[in-house]
Amino acid sequence: MNLTRWYQLDTPLDPDAVQPRCQALQISLSHCADNTCSIELYDSFDWLLWQKNFLLLRLNDQVNLVQVPKTRLVYSEAVNWPKGDIGAADLPAGLGAEIASLIRPRVVFARLRVDWATSTFAVRDDEDKLIGHLLSHHFSCAGNQPDNSPLAPVYGVEPQPLKGYSTPIKRLRKALQPAKGHSGDSVKLVLAPWVERLFASGYRSKPQLQFTAATPVQQVLQRCISANLDCAQANIDGISRDRDPEFLHDYRVALRRTRALLSLLKEVYEPQFSLQVKRQLGELASRTNTLRDLDVWLLDSDSYRAMLPQELQPGFELLARALAKQRQASLRQVQKFLRDPETLQQLESIRRQFTNNDPSLHGRRAELSGTVVAAKAVRKHRGKIARLCAQASPDCADEHIHEIRIECKKLRYLTELFQPIANQDAWQALTGQLKALQDMLGRFNDLAVQQQFLSTTISALAGAKNLDPQASLAAGGLLSLLHQQHLAEKHRVLTALKDFHNQPNDAVVADLFPATATVP
């Protein structure tokens, strides 16, 4: 990967147009070669590599992993790179390891194709001595770009002086480049800015909204729900093609967030309408429950395998195979469901109801300002969680802790929605605390869910006489290990819950939305 420095121009280099400037410097340009190549940029559908400041590029048969903003080639290898989606397991070993150290191994695919054309000019002085070369670069986005594509072509020149001629070549470059023009390598000047723009304009698992404290809450919620439903729709193709478990995950989160916000921000929409939407979205999500459980199992299965002793490994493999088979079946069901025109129609009609924004569907509180509603909802909901935390004890049921987890998620959706009008320091503090708590609760819950999942699956398989005794043995071993971890985790969870409810609720809310502190 050639990462030399070049200088950006506003327009493509036109040798005829620059002739007078060259003459003044007693320099002549003569065209000698044209080259083209194309670069493919790979990332996950939600730009995980980019978010970690990495670009995965393919140039011919060379893959390169480049770190930005200070362009650094981290890894480069000539590989026989397959076309299309590339699963983590299909990445060449070295690259796979590099990527696994950055993001969770997953599917990457071509997100951007760039055509890179270079014309080379020989630069000669007044004695007709070759003193260097001038490369003229032209980058354009390949494929059919919509008219409003954010990716306008980029032009530049790269001076390549021969030894001893850097001064006249530098003079030439200065004569060609506008004052204060940018300079840098292709990653800095083209690829990174383009990806940044695609990332900013494209898919987001968490829609970012801009609004003010005075914006009516209905507008805020309407935009948020529309964006979430867009997001759910955007993931359907990926789920159907089984590209990556993250598609399903994001789909479910988008639906869950929508439902949670409709519940928490009561009467922003007409109650009957809210209820109906929540029910429909609940149905669209629940049809994927089994597949998600199996995905979670698969994502964790390597760590489970590592937990088991050697004797149980063969049984574990049988179990894993049985579950993989089950996942295939479950995937087919989900695919059938999501490809059903009726399903798509249903999601689309819900989405349209929100984008059309029919005032008759607005609730009693639609016109209230965002801050007033937000402060109230956060106070109420955080209070509820604090009460639940206070009731948690070593002998409370797992369901109780599970409920806290669900409520924490909802509170998180709520605070995330109102971040633009919250005090940022207080927001960061609360979010940090919530995140830590959620991580812990998530682990605790995963352990519970996996135990539950394993025992029901095993019973079902055993009932259908589909299970090898060795696999049952491995499952049993795994169950008891999970159970032990579960108990240990519970202790830690309880301590964390105590910390949470010890903080006075009113103070937290007042910090978060200072403007509303005086409003009774």
Add this chain to the structure above:
Amino acid sequence: MGKTAAAVNFALTAAEDGNRVLLIDLDPQGASSFYFRVKPSSKLKAKLFLSEQEKLRQNIRASDYANLDILPANLSYRNFDVMFKQMSRSKHQLRKVLKSLKSDYDLLLLDCPPSISLLSENVFNAADLVLVPVIPTTLSERTLGQLWRFFKDNDYDTRKICPFLSMVNYRTRMHKDVSERLHKDYKRVLQGYIPLSAEIEKMGAQRAPIFAYARNHIAAKCYQMMWSELRNRIEAL
């Protein structure tokens, strides 16, 4: 006599052969710089903090050809001159200076001015081989004899001397006689020879080595063949 013509063409042949070559133009006339269109760099910005060696290095210019750099005339000469004076007329100064270029190049070719001067003695000390074009004339033969004597008298290794026949025209009786005698008298005379050729003379008008415009001409081949012979000598050093 053909020193510069040979230096220029050997330099390019050796570079094409894969060697990293620096042609150092020691002649104030700057003929070899001229053939490569390298200007004898006008104003040298005197950077006082630089060592003499660094100054030389800064004046090296790439030629139009891969692997071949030029240290242009005047400039290099002036600097060498200053350097020698500073070094209280040392005869070994050039060798020291050139040593600093050893890692950058496989072959250093020095295109020397005529006459035996202090510079020449520096060259005799620095060089592994001293290539001497000899036109098959009695006068030219005598000059070689003088050089040989000078080496003997001053304790230089005469095995460094590598005479070769230049501007040969076998149609004349005298050329033939002198050539035969030369090969008899000096056993290190190169087997090949450079013919008297209009194509070589054109280098002046073309401002380029012969390979740039008459690569397949017999004269060009002669330089190439002689380079092979030289390469063997160099490898045998």
